[in-house]
Each structure stands twice: as C-alpha cells, then as structure tokens.
Amino acid sequence: MNKLPLIFLGVFLTFASSWIGLVAYPYLSLGKMQPLPDEETGGYLPPAQSGLAVAGQKAYAANGCVYCHSQQVRLAPLSTDIAKGLGPRQTVARDYIREQPAFLGTMRTGPDLSNIGVRQPDANWHHKHLYEPKTVTDWSVMPSFRYLYKMQKIQGQPSDDAVKGLSGPHAPAPGYEVVPTEEAKALVAYLISLKRNFPLPESPEPPAK
Amino acid sequence: MKSHSLLSSLNPSTEPDTLASHERAEIDASTRFPVLLFFGSAIFWLVVGSVLGLISAWKMTHPSLLDGAAWLTFGRLRPAHLNAVIYGWASAAGIGVGIWLMARLCRVVLLHSKLLITAAVFWNLGVLVGILGILAGDSRSIEWLEFPGYATPILFVAYAFISIWTIIMFRYRRPGHVYVSQWYLFAAFLWFPWLYATANILLIWQPIQGSAQGAVNWWFAHNVLGLWFTPIGLASAYYMIPKVIGRPIHSYYLSILGFWSLALFYSWNGMHHLIGGPFPAWMVSASVVASIMMFIPVITVAINHHMTMRGHFEALKWSPTLRFTVFGAMTYTLVSLQGSSMAIPSWNTFIHFTDHTIGHAHLGLYGFFTMIMFGAMYYIIPRLVGWEWPSATMIRWHFWLAATGILLMVGSLTIGGILQGLAFYDPIATFRTSLEYATPFRIVRGISGFVLLAAHVIFAILFTQMILKIGQKREGPALFAKAETKEAVTV
Amino acid sequence: MSNQTPPPDEGFKENELSSDMNVAQVHGSIMREQAEPRDGYEPVPLWLITVFFCIVFWSGLYLAFNSGGFRADVFDPKLVAWAGGGAAVETGPPDPMVVGKRLFTQNCVVCHQTTGLGVAGQFPPLAGSEWVVGGDWHGDNHLVKILLQGLQGPIQVKGNTYNNAMPPWKQLKDEQIAAILTYIRAEWGNAAPPITPEFVKQIRDETAQRSDPWTQQELQAIPAAKVPAADAAPAAPAGTAPPAGGAPSPAAPAAAPAA
Numbered sequence: 001m002n003k004l005p006l007i008f009l010g011v012f013l014t015f016a017s018s019w020i021g022l023v024a025y026p027y028l029s030l031g032k033m034q035p036l037p038d039e040e041t042g043g044y045l046p047p048a049q050s051g052l053a054v055a056g057q058k059a060y061a062a063n064g065c066v067y068c069h070s071q072q073v074r075l076a077p078l079s080t081d082i083a084k085g086l087g088p089r090q091t092v093a094r095d096y097i098r099e100q101p102a103f104l105g106t107m108r109t110g111p112d113l114s115n116i117g118v119r120q121p122d123a124n125w126h127h128k129h130l131y132e133p134k135t136v137t138d139w140s141v142m143p144s145f146r147y148l149y150k151m152q153k154i155q156g157q158p159s160d161d162a163v164k165g166l167s168g169p170h171a172p173a174p175g176y177e178v179v180p181t182e183e184a185k186a187l188v189a190y191l192i193s194l195k196r197n198f199p200l201p202e203s204p205e206p207p208a209k
Numbered sequence: 210m211k212s213h214s215l216l217s218s219l220n221p222s223t224e225p226d227t228l229a230s231h232e233r234a235e236i237d238a239s240t241r242f243p244v245l246l247f248f249g250s251a252i253f254w255l256v257v258g259s260v261l262g263l264i265s266a267w268k269m270t271h272p273s274l275l276d277g278a279a280w281l282t283f284g285r286l287r288p289a290h291l292n293a294v295i296y297g298w299a300s301a302a303g304i305g306v307g308i309w310l311m312a313r314l315c316r317v318v319l320l321h322s323k324l325l326i327t328a329a330v331f332w333n334l335g336v337l338v339g340i341l342g343i344l345a346g347d348s349r350s351i352e353w354l355e356f357p358g359y360a361t362p363i364l365f366v367a368y369a370f371i372s373i374w375t376i377i378m379f380r381y382r383r384p385g386h387v388y389v390s391q392w393y394l395f396a397a398f399l400w401f402p403w404l405y406a407t408a409n410i411l412l413i414w415q416p417i418q419g420s421a422q423g424a425v426n427w428w429f430a431h432n433v434l435g436l437w438f439t440p441i442g443l444a445s446a447y448y449m450i451p452k453v454i455g456r457p458i459h460s461y462y463l464s465i466l467g468f469w470s471l472a473l474f475y476s477w478n479g480m481h482h483l484i485g486g487p488f489p490a491w492m493v494s495a496s497v498v499a500s501i502m503m504f505i506p507v508i509t510v511a512i513n514h515h516m517t518m519r520g521h522f523e524a525l526k527w528s529p530t531l532r533f534t535v536f537g538a539m540t541y542t543l544v545s546l547q548g549s550s551m552a553i554p555s556w557n558t559f560i561h562f563t564d565h566t567i568g569h570a571h572l573g574l575y576g577f578f579t580m581i582m583f584g585a586m587y588y589i590i591p592r593l594v595g596w597e598w599p600s601a602t603m604i605r606w607h608f609w610l611a612a613t614g615i616l617l618m619v620g621s622l623t624i625g626g627i628l629q630g631l632a633f634y635d636p637i638a639t640f641r642t643s644l645e646y647a648t649p650f651r652i653v654r655g656i657s658g659f660v661l662l663a664a665h666v667i668f669a670i671l672f673t674q675m676i677l678k679i680g681q682k683r684e685g686p687a688l689f690a691k692a693e694t695k696e697a698v699t700v
Numbered sequence: 701m702s703n704q705t706p707p708p709d710e711g712f713k714e715n716e717l718s719s720d721m722n723v724a725q726v727h728g729s730i731m732r733e734q735a736e737p738r739d740g741y742e743p744v745p746l747w748l749i750t751v752f753f754c755i756v757f758w759s760g761l762y763l764a765f766n767s768g769g770f771r772a773d774v775f776d777p778k779l780v781a782w783a784g785g786g787a788a789v790e791t792g793p794p795d796p797m798v799v800g801k802r803l804f805t806q807n808c809v810v811c812h813q814t815t816g817l818g819v820a821g822q823f824p825p826l827a828g829s830e831w832v833v834g835g836d837w838h839g840d841n842h843l844v845k846i847l848l849q850g851l852q853g854p855i856q857v858k859g860n861t862y863n864n865a866m867p868p869w870k871q872l873k874d875e876q877i878a879a880i881l882t883y884i885r886a887e888w889g890n891a892a893p894p895i896t897p898e899f900v901k902q903i904r905d906e907t908a909q910r911s912d913p914w915t916q917q918e919l920q921a922i923p924a925a926k927v928p929a930a931d932a933a934p935a936a937p938a939g940t941a942p943p944a945g946g947a948p949s950p951a952a953p954a955a956a957p958a959a
Contacts, residue, residue: 064284
C-alpha cells in the first residue's frame with residue numbers, strides 16, 4: 001500500500017509537467033490571440049472569413065482534406081517552402097485563429113494549401129478540380145469529389161452556378177449541367193479565403209536579399 | 210518483515226512472488242470473461258481496420274477506386290482505419306492483456322469483473338458509433354481524435370471504469386514486491402483517461418483557438434503512443450520474456466530508470482510532429498530535446514531485455530509467445546531510435562510531410578505494439594479457455610505473414626518517404642516529382658496490406674477455433690519446433 | 701542468475717477452482733509455467749549514466765540556442781533572444797518584390813490581371829509596356845505620377861489605344877507605391893530598376909497641389925526623370941527644383957480647384 005501513493009504521485013507529476021508546458025501554457029499565451037487591425041484595408045489581420053467560408057471549414061473537416069494537404073509554411077533553412085512559392089513568409093499562430101479546427105496537417109500527398117487562395121482565386125477552377133482533379137492535372141492522385149455536385153438537366157438557360165469547362169468521364173452530356181451543392185460552394189469559398197500573404201509583426205515579409 | 214518507508218521502494222524485497230498452480234488457475238478463471246471479451250472485440254476490429262487500411266492504401270495510387278460515394282472517400286476511410294486500429298484493435302487488446310497481467314501480478318482474483326464487462330460493451334459501442342460517424346461525414350479531422358462528439362463520451366465512460374478498476378486492483382493487491390509491469394500498467398491506465406479528457410475538452414467541447422490546437426492535438430496523439438500503448442507493450446514484454454525463459458529480469462534499477470525517464474520525457478515529445486510549424490520556437494525545441502532524451506529509457510529497456518534474453522535466444526525457435534514478443538521488443542528499440550532521429554530538425558527537413566512518417570507510425574504501432582499483443586495473446590488465451598492452439602502451422606503462417614508484411618510496408622514507406630522529402634526540399638523539383646518518387650513505394654505498401662490482412666484472418670480463425678474448442682486437440686502447447694529439452698517447454 | 705525451476709507439482713483442490721474448465725487442461729497449461737517474473741539486481745552500467753549526462757548537457761545547450769528566449773512571439777528557432785535583450789524579430793525592411801506582389805494582387809489584378817496582360821481594348825498590359833520599363837518619352841517620374849494622381853483619356857500602349865480611367869492611389873504609402881512599381885518592373889519579363897520610396901516621396905511633394913488625373917498629353921510634356929542611382933549624391937533637398945523634374949506649370953491649364 002505504501003507504494004501506491006508514491007507511484008501515483010510520480011505518475012501525476014510527470015504527466016502534469018508536460019500538461020503545463022504543452023497544453024496550459026499555449027492556452028494562456030496563444031489561445032486568446034486577437035486579430036490585428038490592418039491599416040491598409042481598415043479590416044483585420046487575419047481577415048474575417050465570410051459565413052460561407054466558415055461553413056466550408058466544416059466541409060473540409062467532413063471530407064478529410066487535411067489527410068493529404070498541409071497548411072504550414074516553414075522557414076528556410078529548415079525547408080524551401082518559401083523559395084518554392086508556398087507563401088511569402090512563415091505561417092504563425094495568429095494565422096489560424098479563425099479556423100476551427102486549425103487544419104495544420106501532417107502530410108503532403110497533395111500540395112500545401114496555406115495560400116491556395118492566392119494561387120487559385122477563381123471559384124470555377126476549384127469546382128472543376130474538385131469534380132474531377134485529373135482533368136485539371138492529369139497526374140493527380142486526388143480523388144474525385146463529384147458527390148458534392150449535382151448533375152441536372154438544363155432548364156431553359158444554364159444556371160449561373162453551373163461549373164464551366166468540364167471534361168473527362170463524368171462530364172455532363174449535352175443538355176445537362178453540373179451544379180455545386182451548398183457544401184461544394186462553401187468548401188470552395190473556404191479554399192479561396194486561404195491567403196496568408198499579409199505581414200504580421202511576429203512574421204514579417206522577408207527582407208530583400 | 211517489510212518496512213514502509215520511501216526507501217523501501219528503492220530497496221526491493223527479496224520475498225519470492227510465486228503463485229501456486231491452483232492460485233493461478235483461480236486467477237485466470239476470474240479474468241476469463243472480461244479478457245476474452247476484449248480480445249474478441251480487438252480481433253474483430255483488427256480485421257475491419259485492416260480492410261479499411263487496405264482500401265485506403267490502394268486509393269492513394271489509384272484514386273478512382275470506389276470514388277463515387279461520399280462515405281468511401283479517402284478522407285473518411287483513412288481516419289476510419291486509424292481509429293479502428295487504434296481504439297478498436299490496439300486499445301482493446303492492450304486492455305485485455307493489461308487486465309490479465311494485473312490480476313496475475315497483483316496475485317489476487319479479479320475484482321469487479323462487471324465493471325470491466327460494462328467497459329468492454331461501452332468500448333465497442335463507442336468505437337462502432339465513432340467509425341460510422343466518420344464515414345457519415347462527422348469526422349472532426351483532428352488526428353487521432355476524429356470520433357464525433359456523440360461517440361467520445363461513450364469511450365470516456367469505458368476508460369473511466371477501467372481506470373477505477375486499476376486503482377482498486379492495485380490497492381487490494383497481495384502485499385509484496387511490486388513488479389515493473391504493474392507500474393507501467395498502473396500508469397497507462399491512469400494517464401489515458403486524463404489525456405483523453407483534456408484533448409476532448411480543449412479540442413472539441415471548449416476548443417482553444419488557432420494553432421494552439423495543433424499543440425494540444427499532438428501532445429495528445431503522441432502521448433497515446435507513449436503513455437498508453439508503450440507502457441502496456443513494455444509491461445507485456447517485461448512479463449513474457451522472463452516468464453517464458455524462466456529467468457529474472459536483468460536489473461531492477463534499470464527498470465526504475467527506464468520507467469521514470471519514460472514518464473518524464475515522453476510526454477514532452479508531442480511538438481516534434483510540428484517542427485517548423487506555427488509555434489513559438491521554444492515549444493518545438495523543447496520537444497526536440499525531449500525526443501533525444503528518449504534515448505535513455507529506450508536503451509535502458511533494451512539492455513534490460515537483451516541481458517535477460519542473453520544465452521536463451523534459442524527459445525525463439527520454438528516459442529510463439531517469445532518470438533512475437535522479442536520481435537516487438539527489438540522493434541521498440543529500433544522505432545524509438547528512428548523517432549529520436551526524426552526529431553532532429555536538419556533531418557526532419559527531409560522527412561516531414563512524407564510517407565516516412567507513416568512508415569514510422571506503423572513500425573511502432575504494428576511492429577512493436579501489435580506484435581507484442583499477439584505474443585501475449587498466444588500465451589494467455591490457452592490458459593483462459595482450457596484448450597491449446599490447434600495448429601502450429603497456422604501460428605507459423607501468422608508470424609511470417611505479419612513479419613513480412615510489416616517489413617515490406619515499413620521498408621517501402623521509409624525509403625519512398627526520404628525520396629519524396631528530397632524532392633520537397635529541392636528548390637527546382639516540382640510537386641509532381643515528389644509524387645513520382647513516392648508512387649512505386651506506395652504500391653509495395655499496398656501489396657503489404659494484403660499480406661497483413663491474410664495474417665489477421667489466420668489469427669481470427671485461430672481465435673475462433675480456441676473459443677469454440679474446435680480443431681485438433683493436443684497435449685502440450687503448440688510450438689513452432691520441438692523444444693530442445695523437456696524443461697524448456699514452459700510456454 | 702540461475703534458472704528458475706518450475707514450481708513443484710501441487711495437488712489441486714477442485715472446489716477452489718471457480719470455473720468449469722477441464723481440470724486436466726488447466727492443470728497442463730498452468731502447471732508447466734515458470735514462476736511469476738521477478739527482478740534481478742544488476743547495477744546500472746556506468747557508461748549509460750555517462751551518456752545520460754552528456755545528453756542532458758547537449759539538451760541544455762540546444763534549448764539555450766534554439767528557444768527564441770522562450771518568448772511566445774518568436775517563431776523562428778534561429779533567433780536567439782537572450783534574457784533581457786533582443787527584439788521579437790530583427791530583420792531589415794521587407795523585400796519590395798514580396799510586398800509589391802501582395803499589394804498588386806490586392807489592388808491591381810482586377811484590371812491589369814495576374815498575368816500583367818490587362819484586358820484587350822479595356823485595360824492596358826504592364827508586361828513589356830514602355831510606360832512601365834521606360835522607353836521613348838517615358839520616365840520613372842511619369843509612372844509614379846500615374847500611381848499618385850491616376851490617368852485618364854486616350855493613351856497609346858504597345859501600339860494599341862486604350863481609353864479608360866485609372867483611379868489615383870495616393871492613399872498608399874511611399875513604400876507601398878515603390879514596392880508595387882518595383883514589382884511590376886521586374887515581373888513578366890520586365891527588367892527595369894526598382895523605384896525607391898524616396899523618389900516616390902519626392903514626386904508626391906512636387907505634385908502635392910495636383911488632384912486631377914493626368915492625361916498622356918500632359919505627361920508627355922514633362923521631361924523624363926529616372927530614379928537617382930543609389931551611390932549618387934543625395935538629390936538636391938526636396939522642395940527645391942528637382943533634377944529634371946516636371947515643372948508643374950505646363951499642367952497648370954488643366955489644374956483646377958480640387959474637383
């Protein structure tokens with residue numbers, strides 16, 4: 001019986017040490033971070049997301065995008081992320097305060113998406129890509145998300161929403177169109193909102209070489 | 210006879226802790242139903258998880274495979290696989306093994322088995338609901354914590370019952386020396402619910418914002434490896450190795466050093482999953498340091514096991530338990546040293562975000578933990594059902610398919626991952642290049658999935674035969690080969 | 701350490717067994733077991749202790765040099781901020797190409813496009829444009845003036861006519877205008893020297909009175925000026941006659957009270 005309190009105490013304290021360092025401390029120092037005012041636009045950094053983009057985060061989580069795509073730009077010389085155009089600067093804690101959860105990711109089966117909204121600002125490109133990735137990038141291993149879209153008969157005029165320029169095995173037959181569901185629209189709104197190219201005090205744009 | 214001072218815990222008693230055979234039989238009988246319930250559930254989820262993993266693996270190289278339906282998309286199948294093997298197979302197997310070890314080592318008949326049976330039912334329910342939830346689109350996309358909010362409380366209740374049971378068992382143990390496996394099990398069964406509760410509260414119920422979530426997420430996930438699976442695996446190895454060969458563990462002092470250094474350093478490792486990530490520099494550096502400090506408990510345990518085995522390696526020829534266990538224990542050393550090296554930032558540069566990490570994860574959870582669980586089950590199950598394993602040939606197939614499968618998987622992903630990482634780092638190489646490097650190795654990995662699934666199906670058949678007592682009745686244990694001497698047959 | 705011998709065969713008492721397992725089977729698998737595991741007492745090897753302390757020492761050094769002073773706002777492990785000193789991040793002014801690209805993407809792509817090719821018939825291209833890189837009558841001062849006050853009326857760009865209205869951007873700071881212009885002058889195959897913030901300030905001061913957008917005619921009347929080379933003596937103090945700067949008077953006819 002005398003051993004039980006000793007082992008219990010040791011087991012508790014060793015665990016508590018990392019709980020304090022890796023859980024409690026980040027909670028206190030980073031967990032209540034606020035966006036900063038942006039003089040240039042009068043808005044905030046990071047910029048507020050539209051409601052549709054916030055809904056898009058749920059679609060991103062539900063479909064497991066994070067298992068192939070990271071959202072982290074690392075510094076040199078640890079990496080060549082910046083040199084390869086993933087972003088102009090390192091991403092820092094403040095960049096993720098509007099995300100729930102923060103989709104940092106741990107795999108790059110597909111490219112990093114921290115600044116995909118800068119590289120691909122066009123919604124129709126994203127819809128084409130999600131519908132059938134191989135038609136946009138023929139060597140892609142990304143699966144098709146066509147279950148987020150509806151194939152429907154064109155009633156009179158094509159819908160404004162209809163995805164343009166589709167090709168490949170699931171392209172709509174003449175007289176038919178492919179229309180994104182609300183989930184697809186939200187997901188694309190979220191993807192287009194992914195821009196971490198503004199400077200922050202703790203991560204300014206890099207100096208001229 | 211026994212002093213009760215603090216020093217006495219460092220000055221071990223010399224009282225022999227033997228159990229008479231009828232006592233062992235009584236204890237085993239009392240553990241029978243809960244342990245077999247956990248084992249049966251675990252093996253079920255092992256097969257389910259293996260199928261989910263196999264399909265996910267092939268989707269990575271053949272993305273049009275089964276790509277029409279939402280519930281079969283890679284982004285849902287992959288977390289379903291992860292959770293099925295972690296919570297369905299590995300945790301349930303670990304709990305089953307832990308219960309039996311705890312009962313034997315505390316040398317008392319199992320108390321409150323209803324608590325454990327309830328826990329088993331809740332456990333399976335939680336895992337089932339969770340996996341269906343993920344496939345339905347309610348995954349949280351928080352790694353190792355994807356179960357939706359309606360599944361996690363069910364699991365938490367199960368964990369809580371198991372924790373309570375552990376404290377009671379330990380409290381009412383027969384007085385005497387506390388063996389190292391008991392420390393590890395006691396610690397694991399207490400640490401896990403705290404980890405699970407903290408992670409659920411801070412990531413799901415009252416989430417903290419921003420990248421701090423990544424810190425809590427990987428503190429949790431890495432601790433599931435280090436403070437839940439590793440202690441249970443080591444507890445089993447520390448029991449099975451000396452038990453089968455009939456020798457004491459080499460050094461009690463090394464056991465102490467190994468246990469407490471694991472407890473202190475392991476839990477600080479979490480941030481090494483996020484090197485270069487959006488975190489204050491000191492947090493990442495603390496994890497790098499802790500990852501290197503892990504060298505101490507790992508080498509300590511390796512010395513302890515090796516020196517115990519020294520001169521008795523020929524037992525590996527005939528004992529299934531020992532073969533699986535020693536494979537696992539050696540893999541523990543290997544995977545931990547690999548992990549420490551992966552945490553060094555200049556090497557991390559070439560392996561972060563690549564398949565190398567996936568290879569490492571499987572080497573640990575399968576090569577170390579799962580193999581040790583197989584070894585323990587081969588020992589425990591005959592004692593619970595009163596039947597010997599009907600076919601040594603099938604056990605042999607199980608072992609070689611598992612060993613080959615994991616070596617194929619880990620070997621291919623380790624090399625492929627490094628090539629992928631080199632392409633990531635090369636400023637001229639495109640993303641396409643990294644994919645082209647990785648793909649052939651992913652195909653080998655996909656093949657290994659078939660090999661592993663075959664191993665698991667064989668094991669499931671063997672387990673079913675044991676439960677139903679079908680198959681060839683035998684006198685004496687099922688062994689890989691004839692044991693050298695009569696005395697050696699102690700499995 | 702010696703081998704444990706199996707415990708002696710004990711006569712079991714059937715009523716002590718609480719299950720209905722086959723007694724002979726139970727007896728067999730349990731009887732053949734070795735004793736429960738126990739501990740040996742070999743000492744911890746000295747080399748292991750030594751290695752332990754070496755690792756601890758290394759760890760201390762690593763933490764000292766890679767923890768950014770344990771600050772919550774330092775994300776770069778290479779920034780060594782010793783206790784009591786060091787700013788959060790100490791770097792030079794940001795790369796104008798990076799800033800310029802960001803601001804261009806934010807403000808200019810709507811018309812001039814990410815490709816810098818503009819829209820035929822509507823918005824002039826910047827790629828290969830003589831207005832941007834300087835050619836013919838075009839000077840750096842003209843480019844800055846366009847950004848500050850805007851442009852209107854018909855213009856000739858690369859042999860094509862455009863007639864649209866470019867709004868003024870004088871609300872942007874000098875560094876920002878300089879960054880945007882530096883960016884467009886070095887992107888899409890353009891290769892012209894950067895514009896400096898000081899030059900922008902100078903032009904801004906000169907044109908402080910002007911509020912109307914420029915026309916091509918007006919600009920053509922102003923002699924071209926280039927950004928002074930970096931090693932040249934500082935230009936005559938701002939406010940006095942700028943070197944070959946545009947004299948405001950030819951623009952006077954168009955000058956009107958702020959609209």
